Amino acid sequence: MMHIQQEAEERHVLTVTVDNEAGILAKIAGLFTARGYNIDSLTVADITENHAVSRITIVTHGPPSQIDQIHAQLERLVPVHKVVDLTEVGPHVARELALVKVAGTGEKRVEALRIAEVFRARPVDTTTESFIFEMTGAPDKIDSFVALMRDLGLVEVGRTGIVAMARGPQEA
Structure with a gap:
């Protein structure tokens, strides 16, 4: 009899710093949708004086391997500067x-x-x-x-x- 071990689901808060350009949010949402990942919360705001960079905060959940995969795939998107998993970083304010x-x-x-x-x-x-x-x-x-x-x-x-x-x- 085979026993399949399931990884526990975890909630993660990711911040993604991106170029403030048309279509980037659609690319990120598409990345989640294409892989069947759910976004629990999503906020986006311009964070620089010249309006060139935005910060996206994504709350998602899944097993650690899925979160690692999301992180790696986000980092591969061209207009993404930085991806931080605040849940992994440690104490944070939400x-x-x-x-x-x-x-x-x-x-x-x-x-x-x-x-x-x-x-x-x-x-x-x-x-x-x-x-x-x-x-x-x-x-x-x-x-x-x-x-x-x-x-x-x-x-x-x-x-x-x-x-x-x-x-x-x-x-x-």
Whole structure:
């Protein structure tokens, strides 16, 4: 009887520094799609004064061999300058921004405001029947806030995706 050992799935945060040019994001997404890899979160932003370089933060998961393969394939793309697996580098800070719309009146409204205060979510839009809260934090903190708002009249959620950086004074 053959026993196939499965590698444990791991969540990894990758930062990819690239030339800021048309089509690079499509190439990277295509690399993941062609191999059946999933992207859990994706953020892209210009990071230089002359708009020549962008930083892409990708959160993905898979067994270590698959993560190594993703890393190696990303490094082979021509407009890629650098790929860093922050999960492998060590301690890092990961944050996300969310807008959370909650509709409700009376006690549910009061409770939504109370919970928002505990989570340091700020109301950025208020009507007599709804709020839009703005919140930044670790993804699990945002997940918890959204879960609590479900019972209080959650209407809509918008999330930016994760942005991450290695801790300490050096560039990763």
